[in-house]
Every structure is written in C-alpha cells, then in structure tokens.
Amino acid sequence: xxxxxxxxxxxxxxxxxxxxxxxxxxxxxxxxxxxxxxxxxxxxxxxxxxxxxxxxxxxxxxxxxxxxxxxxxxxxxxxxxxxxxxxxxxxxxxxxxxxxxxxxxxxxxxx
Amino acid sequence: xxxxxxxxxxxxxxxxxxxxxxxxxxxxxxxxxxxxxxxxxxxxxxxxxxxxxxxxxxxxxxxxxxxxxxxxxxxxxxxxxxxxxxxxxxxxxxxxxxxxxxxxxxxxxxxxx
Numbered sequence: 001x002x003x004x005x006x007x008x009x010x011x012x013x014x015x016x017x018x019x020x021x022x023x024x025x026x027x028x029x030x031x032x033x034x035x036x037x038x039x040x041x042x043x044x045x046x047x048x049x050x051x052x053x054x055x056x057x058x059x060x061x062x063x064x065x066x067x068x069x070x071x072x073x074x075x076x077x078x079x080x081x082x083x084x085x086x087x088x089x090x091x092x093x094x095x096x097x098x099x100x101x102x103x104x105x106x107x108x109x110x111x
Numbered sequence: 112x113x114x115x116x117x118x119x120x121x122x123x124x125x126x127x128x129x130x131x132x133x134x135x136x137x138x139x140x141x142x143x144x145x146x147x148x149x150x151x152x153x154x155x156x157x158x159x160x161x162x163x164x165x166x167x168x169x170x171x172x173x174x175x176x177x178x179x180x181x182x183x184x185x186x187x188x189x190x191x192x193x194x195x196x197x198x199x200x201x202x203x204x205x206x207x208x209x210x211x212x213x214x215x216x217x218x219x220x221x222x223x224x
Contacts, residue, residue, distance in 0.1 A: 032212065042218070099144075
C-alpha cells in the first residue's frame, strides 16, 4: 500500500526566503505526482504535475522535482511572499486507479 | 469553462437525515472522485468512478452511496447522517489516471448535529 508523508507538518519562514517542502512515498511504481495548494476554507488548486518519466517541472517561482529511486519529491519556492501562505499537498497516482494524498505542510510566510 | 462544480457549498443536517451532494464537471473527464477532509487532516477517498455506469469504493465508503449515470455527474448520497460525517467533501475529476492530474471542486462543508 502506498504511503505518503509530508514533513514538516508546519513551516514558518520570513518573507524573501527560499524554501523546500518535502514529500516522501513508499512505492516508486507511480504514474505521476501532483502538487496542490489549499487556502483555508477553500478547495485544492493544482500547482505542478510531474510525470513518472520526468525529473522536474517549473512554473514561475515554483520548481518540483521527482526522484523515484529515493521515493522523494520536493517543491521549491523561490523568494517566498506572504501570499504563498497556504497548505501544500502532494498526491501520487499509481496503477491502483486512484491517488494517495499526503497530509500536507502548512506554510506561513511572515512579512 | 466551469470546471468541477459542487453544490451546496454549506449544509447543516440533523442526525438521521439524508442528502445528496451534487458534483458536475464540463471537461468530459472519465474519472471522478469523492474525498472527505476532516479538520487538520489529509484527504480520504470515499468513492470513485472510471466512467459512466462504473463506480468503486475507496478507503471510507461506509455510510455513503454514489451513482454515475452520465459522464458529467457524480452525486454522493448520505443516508442516515451521523456526527462522524461532519466534514468537508471534495469532488475531483481527471481525463485519465495515468497521464493527467486532478481538478477539484470548491467543496461542500457539511455539519451533522
């Protein structure tokens, strides 16, 4: 059974800092991995989707990497801003036909 | 494009009542999913569907039922509501599981009192 872990559960950083969020998984036989952002009381917004054959994806100040051999993905946020404050979740798709989600990392960026 | 639309946004139910949470997508996605998210927790899969007429149980199906008569609609039925079903419910859809990511609706916040 796929298990997905996101550590730390919460992270607080000053504005302008570069930061890395982690996502670990136990089964490397994945189709793809997706990073989401969730604002308080809102739904999930897709940030980046990495296919199994890819090593990374970039969108603006965000860069997501995937290392299947070590069972890890990272989400790098450059020059963080208070507007980046949210919960970030990773989700893995496997041949089971459904995704497994991590519990998320809650990020607070202080002005 | 409306994406994934969920109704209602909020609902309060009394114990033992029933209701249907509606989910509609206009992207012609084959795959649709229902998740629940309890406070401070991740998402747990309730039911999913890989196409019209095909549904399957997820991790936490007890107390819920689904149907998928069309590609667009995937309603979630709660029978005999219990306080343990107080949660936020999210519907999601995808073109396919192998190469595509998920698109989520904005959620339904349900309280059972």
